[in-house]
Amino acid sequence: MTMERELLAPELLRQHAAHGTVGGTYPRALEAEFPTGMAEAAIAEISSWPGYAPTPLYSLGKLADQLGIGAVLYKDEEPRFGLGSFKALGGAYAVMLLARKWLAEKGHGNAALADIRSGKFAGILKDMTVTCATDGNHGRSVAWGAEMAGCACVIFIHAEVSQGRKLAMEAFGADVRRIDGDYDLSLKHCENEAQANGWFVVSDASYPGYLDIPRDVMAGYTVMASEVLGQAEEAPTHMFVQAGVGGFAAAMVARLWQGYGEKAPRTIIVEPDLAACAIESARQDKPAIVPIHEETLMAGLSCGEMSLVAWPILSAGCTDYITVGEEGVGPAMRLLASGEAGVKITGGESGVAGLVGLLAVAANPALKEQLGLGPDSRVLLIGSEGATDPEIYKTIVGDLAA
Structure with a gap:
């Protein structure tokens, strides 16, 4: 089996829950909960820290061609302040x-x-x-x-x-x-x-x-989205973004919504099926708790309880939720490491979850059509971590590790 066939196995996609349609500008209710000013203050402060530099936004042209979509943009957080993650x-x-x-x-x-x-x-x-x-x-x-x-x-x-x-x-x-x-x-x-x-x-x-400190943490995360607003030549049409407790995903959704308004991307939440509190929250239409019976390889996403601060943003701003299995993680990491996607990238276990979700959806023609993915689509992925544990990374990626 070639790497491409392995990556595009449709069984990687476990569940899909549609959750409404987003439209219009950033709502006043969310502005009161998570104001634009918080994101603006975060980028102003963090961009003044020693060692600050915007992380790269790569265009994975080869992967986009393979999947039959217009563009795949990958925000690589591996260089962030030398800490290896967002x-x-x-x-x-x-x-x-x-x-x-x-x-x-x-x-x-x-x-x-x-x-x-x-x-x-x-x-x-x-x-x-x-x-x-x-x-x-x-x-x-x-x-x-x-x-x-x-x-x-x-x-x-x-x-x-x-x-x-x-x-x-x-x-x-x-x-x-x-x-x-x-x-x-x-x-x-x-x-x-x-x-x-x-x-x-x-x-x-x-x-x-x-609630206040998690909101401040989320404000820090919006720096990634603020950078995307300045880096992307055109607004992405879709974003596949991973969720643990939901704070990272909510920060991305809120800031891109604030910046792009009606052109904000359609967001698809991706999480491990071993820790799927986001999709359960979407089904219940309220923050949900799910038991963790087994730890996922995507360690940063092994969270069973949805954040109360994140949920109002995700509920209002996310249209779809999917879960993926463990078997998609290694192939996605190796795809990035090989350079076959168009750029050679060090992507960690949690960092590739959005990519795993995109690959699974692209292999499911009905779902691909339902999500509106096609030749005019521009998909944003957030590579939230690099090799934060080099030994684990080498074990998974093997000889492709730099």
């Missing part, structure tokens, strides 16, 4: 905003984010502790943000998080603690410890009484 944007940004708020409560109401990053308030901020639960990438960003701000950081990881990802967080000075159980259990453990010790949880998952 998560560098959200957690670190939320830590900086939290540090500024904490300083204001201590009588330093005029503290600027640039002054915090310079170390001016390090002597005070050392008494502040941030914490989170993570599959790896988010914790790495929170740890980096804590290092920039000069505050302490405690990270909780679950049993399946690789040693390589643990070491990457410890490299930024974080105290990383492993627990038994899955991601959702590690999140609850983190919340309990934070309450007992007076720490500040920095999570992209939201729940009743905890």
Whole structure:
């Protein structure tokens, strides 16, 4: 079986749930919940950080030709601040905003984010502790943000998080603690410890009484979409975007909707069938919780509970939800690594989920037609991570690894 035949196997697509049609400009109700100004503030601040550069938006011409669509655009987050994933944007940004708020409560109401990053308030901020639960990438960003701000950081990881990802967080000075159980259990453990010790949880998952910080994390993620607005020659017609708790997907949907208005792309949410809380939320028309019985290879997407902050945006702005199996991940990673798509790209396990979804849909003629994919379509994919664990990446990609 050739790589192309392997990639285009239609059985990779597990489920599809239609969920309405999006049209018009960014709604006032969403503007009140997640205003355009939050995204504008995020790009203004993050673009001033040392080492900032927009990540590439590649055109995968060979893949587009193979699939019979006009264009495939791939936003490659692997170079982001040297952290290897889009998560560098959200957690670190939320830590900086939290540090500024904490300083204001201590009588330093005029503290600027640039002054915090310079170390001016390090002597005070050392008494502040941030914490989170993570599959790896988010914790790495929170740890980096804590290092920039000069505050302490405690990270909780679950049993399946690789040693390589643990070491990457410890490299930024974080105290990383492993627990038994899955991601959702590690999140609850983190919340309990934070309450007992007076720490500040920095999570992209939201729940009743905890909405502001996840919203700040999402604002950081919008930087990717703000860059796309300036990089794409024409508005994408479709976006296949992966979802875990939903914050990343919601940030992309909101910012592109804010920027493109009526020309915002039709969004198809892609998630593992082993952790499909988004498609279940679409079916129930409310944030849903699904049990995680087995960890997915797409570790960053192994989340069973939809974010309360993300759901209003996804509910209003996403038309379709699909789930994919594990067997599509390796072939998609190898396709990118080989350069056969048109550009040689290092795509990690979670980062290729949107591509897996696109390949599965393209192999299903009825669904391809239903989603309006054809010669005039311009599909946006977000390669949300590179080889965040090089050993796992080499195991999957083999001799193609750079």
